[in-house]
Amino acid sequence: MTKPPAPWNAPTATTGVNATVRLPGSKSMTARALVLGAGSVGPTTLAAPLRARDTELMAAGIRAMGAAVSTVDETHWVVRPRPLTGPATVDVGLAGTVMRFLPPLAGLATGPVTFDGDPRARQRPLAPLINALRALGCRIEASSADGLPLVVHGEGRVRGGEVVIDASLSSQLVSGLLLAAPDFDEGLVLRHEGPPVPSAPHLRMTVQMLRAAGAAVDDSTPNVWHVGPGRLSGRGWEIEPDLSGAAPFLAAALVTGGSVTVPGWPRSTTQAGDRLRDVLTRMGGACALTAEGLTVTGTGTIHGVELDLRDFGELTPAIAALAALADSPTQLTGISHIRTHETDRVAALAHELTALGAEVSEHSDGLSIRPRPLTGTAFETYDDHRMAHAAAIIGLRVPGVVLSDVSCTSKTLPDFPALWSRMTRES
Ligand SMILES: O=C(O)C1=C[C@@H](OP(=O)(O)O)[C@@H](O)[C@H](O)C1
Numbered sequence: 024m025t026k027p028p029a030p031w032n033a034p035t036a037t038t039g040v041n042a043t044v045r046l047p048g049s050k051s052m053t054a055r056a057l058v059l060g061a062g063s064v065g066p067t068t069l070a071a072p073l074r075a076r077d078t079e080l081m082a083a084g085i086r087a088m089g090a091a092v093s094t095v096d097e098t099h100w101v102v103r104p105r106p107l108t109g110p111a112t113v114d115v116g117l118a119g120t121v122m123r124f125l126p127p128l129a130g131l132a133t134g135p136v137t138f139d140g141d142p143r144a145r146q147r148p149l150a151p152l153i154n155a156l157r158a159l160g161c162r163i164e165a166s167s168a169d170g171l172p173l174v175v176h177g178e179g180r181v182r183g184g185e186v187v188i189d190a191s192l193s194s195q196l197v198s199g200l201l202l203a204a205p206d207f208d209e210g211l212v213l214r215h216e217g218p219p220v221p222s223a224p225h226l227r228m229t230v231q232m233l234r235a236a237g238a239a240v241d242d243s244t245p246n247v248w249h250v251g252p253g254r255l256s257g258r259g260w261e262i263e264p265d266l267s268g269a270a271p272f273l274a275a276a277l278v279t280g281g282s283v284t285v286p287g288w289p290r291s292t293t294q295a296g297d298r299l300r301d302v303l304t305r306m307g308g309a310c311a312l313t314a315e316g317l318t319v320t321g322t323g324t325i326h327g328v329e330l331d332l333r334d335f336g337e338l339t340p341a342i343a344a345l346a347a348l349a350d351s352p353t354q355l356t357g358i359s360h361i362r363t364h365e366t367d368r369v370a371a372l373a374h375e376l377t378a379l380g381a382e383v384s385e386h387s388d389g390l391s392i393r394p395r396p397l398t399g400t401a402f403e404t405y406d407d408h409r410m411a412h413a414a415a416i417i418g419l420r421v422p423g424v425v426l427s428d429v430s431c432t433s434k435t436l437p438d439f440p441a442l443w444s445r446m447t448r449e450s
Pocket residue numbers: 050051052054119120192193194195198221222225336337360
């Protein structure tokens with residue numbers, strides 16, 4: 024599904040925003056709950072799931088392989104597992120979660136399952152996962168580049184056992200294998216060898232949700248995950264609000280010297296977005312976690328920071344946008360892997376922030392951002408929801424920021440433009 028581009032004039036805030044923004048469920052938790060549900064005995068329910076392009080594609084993918092997934096009720100999805108079968112076709116769109124979490128599940132199906140997605144999805148790393156699945160006993164036909172499109176010829180079972188992977192380009196390569204591993208005959212001993220695996224909180228989420236569904240997981244040795252074979256049980260999941268999706272809204276409090284509350288912010292979570300509390304405090308905001316949720320209050324003055332973002336790379340575009348509006352320079356490191364996200368985010372941010380007037384140096388694994396007076400101009404969003412968020416953040420203070428396309432935000436938030444405009448109008 025390719026939508027025509029929807030250019031969008033980012034609204035400017037004339038006063039401090041003062042808003043409560045209720046966000047839908049976590050993309051990462053919704054994706055995992057769907058995949059675990061398809062591999063469990065008995066039904067699984069998801070309360071307050073995320074209904075957005077990535078999670079709709081995940082639901083459609085496991086449905087195509089035979090599971091019954093009801094998404095009719097917005098607030099309550101139900102997965103009823105059935106034997107997984109091909110032939111089936113899965114559209115991964117541009118979702119890293121779908122392209123890395125479903126091929127291992129397809130290995131357990133009987134029959135061929137074909138995977139393909141948006142043009143950019145064909146460029147996102149998949150070879151380490153394909154090679155690991157082959158070593159574990161799956162037959163996979165892939166294009167010469169060992170990425171999408173590919174066909175997994177499932178034989179109803181996967182031997183499993185020990186395998187080594189280089190997951191330095193994406194934690195999802197590990198998560199995908201772990202989520203299907205309880206159904207492998209011998210379970211899985213997965214060892215990472217290579218530069219550090221990014222996104223540690225996402226791996227903790229995978230392990231925590233697997234255990235909650237009944238899996239025996241040992242992650243006590245760094246870079247080694249052991250999943251015992253055994254049946255998982257369907258269960259109810261309360262999906263937390265998407266804390267990474269909260270980034271642009273909370274950033275708005277800092278940019279405008281206002282106050283934004285996100286209700287339902289969990290006291291304890293594995294979501295990477297929880298790191299926002301520390302980051303936004305260091306950048307000049309005040310964060311209060313109360314029974315009402317998380318409230319971030321800004322003064323309108325933003326401070327530059329030095330941050331290693333390896334564990335929470337998906338927050339980079341919002342943080343870089345704030346950095347361009349700060350009163351001192353920022354150094355962001357640890358993010359070479361985000362060059363393989365929806366777009367090369369390091370290059371894209373360097374290009375777009377420079378076009379607005381910031382002084383930006385691009386490094387292999389990060390960005391140096393020296394704030395300068397900015398002037399509104401066209402902002403390319405590169406089909407990347409979080410690039411669109413970055414543009415919207417800057418547009419609050421800089422008139423004339425025009426996004427090339429805002430429809431890409433539907434990847435993780437169906438009505439971003441409406442929520443954003445309402446936030447600026449509420450003030
Ligand atoms: O497992 C997940 O749900 C995710 C893991 C991370 O991927 P990478 O490790 O590829 O950055 C993150 O950036 C992505 O948005 C979601």
